[in-house]
Amino acid sequence: MQTITIEAPAKINLTLDIKGKRSDGYHELETVMHQVDLFDRITLEPRTSGIEIATNSSFIPLGPENLAYKAALMILSKCQPGVGVKIFIEKNIPVGAGLAGGSTDAAAVLAGINHLYNCRFSRQQLLEMAAAIGSDVAFCLFGEYFEPRPAELLSRGATAMARGRGELLESLATRIIPYILIVKPDFDLSTAEVYSELDLSAVEEFPDTGNFLQVWNKGDIINISVYMANVLESVSIRKKPEIGIIKSRLIKMGALTALMSGSGPSVFAIFPDNEIACRAYQAFKNEYQEVYLLSSYKRGD
Ligand code: C5P
Numbered sequence: 001m002q003t004i005t006i007e008a009p010a011k012i013n014l015t016l017d018i019k020g021k022r023s024d025g026y027h028e029l030e031t032v033m034h035q036v037d038l039f040d041r042i043t044l045e046p047r048t049s050g051i052e053i054a055t056n057s058s059f060i061p062l063g064p065e066n067l068a069y070k071a072a073l074m075i076l077s078k079c080q081p082g083v084g085v086k087i088f089i090e091k092n093i094p095v096g097a098g099l100a101g102g103s104t105d106a107a108a109v110l111a112g113i114n115h116l117y118n119c120r121f122s123r124q125q126l127l128e129m130a131a132a133i134g135s136d137v138a139f140c141l142f143g144e145y146f147e148p149r150p151a152e153l154l155s156r157g158a159t160a161m162a163r164g165r166g167e168l169l170e171s172l173a174t175r176i177i178p179y180i181l182i183v184k185p186d187f188d189l190s191t192a193e194v195y196s197e198l199d200l201s202a203v204e205e206f207p208d209t210g211n212f213l214q215v216w217n218k219g220d221i222i223n224i225s226v227y228m229a230n231v232l233e234s235v236s237i238r239k240k241p242e243i244g245i246i247k248s249r250l251i252k253m254g255a256l257t258a259l260m261s262g263s264g265p266s267v268f269a270i271f272p273d274n275e276i277a278c279r280a281y282q283a284f285k286n287e288y289q290e291v292y293l294l295s296s297y298k299r300g301d
Helices: 067-079 101-116 123-133 137-142 191-196 209-218 223-227 233-239 242-252 274-285
Strands: 004-021 027-047 051-055 084-090 145-149 152-155 159-164 168-171 180-184 257-260 267-270 290-294
Touching: 004 101, 004 137, 004 209, 004 257, 027 101, 027 180, 027 209, 027 290, 051 067, 067 084, 067 101, 067 123, 084 101, 101 123, 101 137, 101 145, 101 152, 123 137, 137 159, 137 168, 159 209, 180 242, 180 274, 191 233, 209 223, 233 242, 233 257, 242 257, 242 267, 242 274, 274 290
Parallel strands: 004 152, 051 084
Antiparallel strands: 004 027, 027 084, 027 159, 145 152, 159 168, 180 267, 180 290, 257 267
């Protein structure tokens, strides 16, 4: 059987609003998620038994705590119990960053094993498995995986409105944001901790999701920035003021907007042109190890 390699892109949250706390302990989300051109590469190799993870990163677990491992275990037990897989994760997405690095690896494993072992699960079945693994995994699977060359599965870039825990997805028009700068500060934040400390009555800035969608649908990438906000900043910036400082500096350097992604701590900024974006990239690169200048993720037509 062949080996396959899949691109697993990171996401940013262009808006992130929370409507309240649910009886299951999770929070009711309304968030626009968007895949960017920063991706891990997942290589899958069939094995007669056992799940083995190898990686170039020293920051990710190799056992069942890894979402990619959970994904492999789940889909193999439903498709071909007893068989195994070797998963090589080329880690390029910062870990614990709010960019869905672990979730996107799990999504790629589901799509890849479905293909490799000819499991024939439908898109809906795969999305259900994804949601059971983690709140962001379904979105990461939402970009369509396809096969331009026999040895590779790529994902088409996705933008979607996510509601519920993050698993109720509605596809949005494809738009390319050309100049995105991501700065990951040198600390991590626990997603569970950030959510648990959220006090909606203390939030000062909410996204205007209705207007965001109107402008997005028109293709007006410059003006989306007016309507973007992330309510989780109210917690993360209190815990780590450096996030707020990075945001203000990015705005001063000419960004249209700068926002934390997910529960943080990564901050992304949208720039109006390449020259200003490159200047900001250079300035932050002198201070931070994980800084990326990129555009939206786009493959296929
Ligand atoms: O689903 P996942 O394991 O990725 O979520 C991590 C944590 O983030 C959850 O344990 C929960 O505390 C919090 N969360 C939440 N509401 C969501 C998504 C995540 O409270 N919609």
